[in-house]
Amino acid sequence: xxxxxxTFLIVQAILLVFCCFLPSGCGGSEKEKNEKHSSVVxxxxxxxxxxxxGDEEVLKKAEELIRDLERKxxxxxEESDISRLNATGNTRxxxxxxxxxxxxxxxxxxxxxxxDLTVYxxxxxxxxTTGEHRVPSEKEIQKLLENVDFRRIALGENMLxxxxxxxxxxxGSVAKGYTGDRLMELFKDSGVTSALINLGxxxxxxxxxxxxxxxxxxxxxxxGGEEYAGVVTMEGKAVITSGAYERFFEENGHVYHHxxxxxxxxxxxxxxxxxxxxxxxxxxxxxxSTSLFAMGxxxxxxxxxxxxxxxxxxxxxxxxxxxxxxxxxxFTPLGRFQKKETEVIRRD
Amino acid sequence: xxxxxxxxMIFAAMLLIFGAVSFWSFTRPSKGTVANIYVNGxxxxxxxxxxxxxxxxxxxxxxxxxxxxxxxxxxxxxxEADCPDQVCVHAGWIADSANxxxxxxxxxxxxxxxxxxxxxxxxxxxx
Numbered sequence: 043x044x045x046x047x048x049t050f051l052i053v054q055a056i057l058l059v060f061c062c063f064l065p066s067g068c069g070g071s072e073k074e075k076n077e078k079h080s081s082v083v084x085x086x087x088x089x090x091x092x093x094x095x096g097d098e099e100v101l102k103k104a105e106e107l108i109r110d111l112e113r114k115x116x117x118x119x120e121e122s123d124i125s126r127l128n129a130t131g132n133t134r135x136x137x138x139x140x141x142x143x144x145x146x147x148x149x150x151x152x153x154x155x156x157x158d159l160t161v162y163x164x165x166x167x168x169x170x171t172t173g174e175h176r177v178p179s180e181k182e183i184q185k186l187l188e189n190v191d192f193r194r195i196a197l198g199e200n201m202l203x204x205x206x207x208x209x210x211x212x213x214g215s216v217a218k219g220y221t222g223d224r225l226m227e228l229f230k231d232s233g234v235t236s237a238l239i240n241l242g243x244x245x246x247x248x249x250x251x252x253x254x255x256x257x258x259x260x261x262x263x264x265x266g267g268e269e270y271a272g273v274v275t276m277e278g279k280a281v282i283t284s285g286a287y288e289r290f291f292e293e294n295g296h297v298y299h300h301x302x303x304x305x306x307x308x309x310x311x312x313x314x315x316x317x318x319x320x321x322x323x324x325x326x327x328x329x330x331s332t333s334l335f336a337m338g339x340x341x342x343x344x345x346x347x348x349x350x351x352x353x354x355x356x357x358x359x360x361x362x363x364x365x366x367x368x369x370x371x372x373f374t375p376l377g378r379f380q381k382k383e384t385e386v387i388r389r390d
Numbered sequence: 391x392x393x394x395x396x397x398x399m400i401f402a403a404m405l406l407i408f409g410a411v412s413f414w415s416f417t418r419p420s421k422g423t424v425a426n427i428y429v430n431g432x433x434x435x436x437x438x439x440x441x442x443x444x445x446x447x448x449x450x451x452x453x454x455x456x457x458x459x460x461x462x463x464x465x466x467x468x469x470e471a472d473c474p475d476q477v478c479v480h481a482g483w484i485a486d487s488a489n490x491x492x493x494x495x496x497x498x499x500x501x502x503x504x505x506x507x508x509x510x511x512x513x514x515x516x517x
């Protein structure tokens with residue numbers, strides 16, 4: 043009897059010792075003040091990773107917010123504000139959709155139409171919305187371009203939005219940026235002081251890491267793979283990249299990527315392979331990353347010189363990196379880009 | 391008398407085990423990198439990559455399809471999948487916490503998480 047009991051005790055002791063060494067796996071339980079909580083949300087046709095420090099409850103609210111905005115902005119969900127607008131040309135929309143249409147139009151205006159919320163039919167003709175890629179004829183593109191003009195989105199009283207028939211609106215170029223801004227607001231209101239989100243490659247942070255150090259955000263290598271082109275250190279900023287490498291297809295030896303030049307209706311052959319915009323406002327960074335890419339180096343650098351609300355890292359087709367002076371010290375090239383030239387753009 | 395002996399034995403056993411486990415965990419080149427596999431946002435399996443000594447495979451069944459995951463010391467990848475785009479398979483091995491493997495059609499994510507506070511790599515990748 044004694045022997046049995048002592049064996050039992052030994053087994054218990056062994057178990058106790060082993061428990062102390064269990065690695066933190068699924069739902070690990072470190073009880074720290076600044077405990078890290080993460081979640082993964084599949085929404086807006088991409089994967090979203092959310093990390094907050096401290097308050098775990100806010101993750102659920104974050105997911106609800108994302109789902110809610112997706113239901114309002116989606117071009118594919120039939121009952122969304124945007125689908126209703128595209129189907130009827132005249133509808134009342136939610137406050138969020140109205141606010142984003144308004145902010146989106148301002149960015150379109152500022153980029154002189156390099157960003158255009160009504161380019162959707164052209165992107166659709168190239169098959170980038172469905173994956174059924176094709177090269178449309180010149181005639182077809184010209185016909186579609188007649189209906190590309192963000193100025194025709196009329197924002198009226200009481201959330202009423204009107205567009206002429208034939209014009210189609212899509213918030214895809216700014217929706218993830220706006221979602222990032224709204225998540226940052228939610229975190230702040232919930233008392234969170236440290237958070238990092240990655241909405242399908244759109245990175246945005248609240249504050250610094252819990253230990254006060256800066257976030258390190260890598261800029262993807264336009265050639266893909268495990269390498270990075272460089273790393274940006276920052277606090278409380280959005281870091282949003284548009285690259286020709288994200289979505290593309292090949293036909294008769296020519297590569298067609300998804301960033302459409304709104305003046306030609308064709309994939310932008312601008313001389314850039316990637317543009318990363320860093321700033322306080324996700325919506326602006328999102329809209330500008332696409333439009334600066336389409337503008338090409340000369341216009342994009344000039345655009346930055348006339349602005350004071352963002353910084354950028356540009357990678358050209360010949361793999362040269364240009365970084366604006368405001369983040370020149372915060373940017374470090376990595377891998378094969380260490381051996382290449384990095385030029386700092388200054389305001390003179 | 392027997393009781394005291396038993397207690398000494400228990401104490402000795404605990405000490406021995408504690409020593410062995412400590413030795414084993416300290417001599418390992420462990421940075422405590424854990425690969426968490428998420429389906430639809432829920433963590434379904436964890437593998438401590440620093441404790442892996444031999445390559446092994448396992449299959450994750452999701453409502454949309456299956457992914458065969460291969461683990462080697464310090465790294466992990468999706469070896470095969472019946473998803474249409476094969477993006478997860480082409481992503482290859484990962485050993486970096488900032489860049490997860492994603493299978494969008496199956497809503498599967500493999501992410502590396504470090505137990506320690508200081509991770510050398512970037513916190514996220516902008517792309």
